[in-house]
Amino acid sequence: DMQVTQSPSSLSASVGDRVTISCRTSQSIITYLNWFQQKPGRAPKLLISAASNLQTGVPSRFSGSGSGAEFTLTISSLQPEDSATYYCLETYSSPPYTFGQGTKLEIK
Amino acid sequence: EVQLVQSGAEVKKPGDSLKISCEGSGYKFDNFWIGWVRQMPGKGLEWMGIIYPSDSKTRYNPSFQGQVTISVDKSISTTYLQWTSLKASDTATYYCASPQGFWGQGALVTVSS
Numbered sequence: 097d098m099q100v101t102q103s104p105s106s107l108s109a110s111v112g113d114r115v116t117i118s119c120r121t122s123q124s125i126i127t128y129l130n131w132f133q134q135k136p137g138r139a140p141k142l143l144i145s146a147a148s149n150l151q152t153g154v155p156s157r158f159s160g161s162g163s164g165a166e167f168t169l170t171i172s173s174l175q176p177e178d179s180a181t182y183y184c185l186e187t188y189s190s191p192p193y194t195f196g197q198g199t200k201l202e203i204k
Numbered sequence: 205e206v207q208l209v210q211s212g213a214e215v216k217k218p219g220d221s222l223k224i225s226c227e228g229s230g231y232k233f234d235n236f237w238i239g240w241v242r243q244m245p246g247k248g249l250e251w252m253g254i255i256y257p258s259d260s261k262t263r264y265n266p267s268f269q270g271q272v273t274i275s276v277d278k279s280i281s282t283t284y285l286q287w288t289s290l291k292a293s294d295t296a297t298y299y300c301a302s303p304q305g306f307w308g309q310g311a312l313v314t315v316s317s
Contacts (some may be wrong), residue, residue: 130305132249140249142305151305183249187303191237192251192265 098189102196125188206230208308223286226300233281234258
């Protein structure tokens with residue numbers, strides 16, 4: 097079974113900081129990894145597909161990188177509206193797929 | 205524009221049955237996997253299962269196998285999530301979602317005596 101380990105589970109950072117969130121999978125998934133942002137009471141929103149493809153309308157301060165079994169979501173300059181929980185999702189294994197545990201990002 | 209529109213919130217008693225729905229539009233519904241994701245209060249996302257509308261092939265997360273049934277009516281571009289006997293622990297928000305990243309608005313299911 098595919099395992100997805102996301103870290104950290106929570107973090108607190110200041111406006112303007114560079115923030116990184118990691119996802120590690122138990123086997124290579126090439127680049128079959130998506131990143132989502134979820135705000136309270138809302139459905140998750142796709143930020144990045146295929147590890148590094150920024151979705152239309154998503155601010156360019158968000159970026160994704162990685163391949164194989166290690167992936168990173170980076171926010172280059174944190175903004176107040178980025179306070180949310182972030183999830184990775186692997187889509188390589190046979191469906192249904194596996195989410196990371198989530199990272200709750202708080203603005204100091 | 206791709207849209208997934210779910211049925212509304214439900215309040216049920218333990219032991220009740222329930223079927224919630226999700227209608228897709230704006231894309232070729234038959235040819236893309238679509239599934240259901242559970243989010244318990246204050247918790248993370250769990251993919252429950254997924255169905256391929258064209259042939260109704262269905263796959264379940266082992267944690268949900270036998271607990272729910274996922275079905276589809278491709279004639280109306282709608283997928284369903286069904287329980288025969290709800291438990292209090294089924295209280296959660298349920299999203300329909302596609303692996304491509306499209307999500308329904310969510311449906312809160314509350315099970316309480």
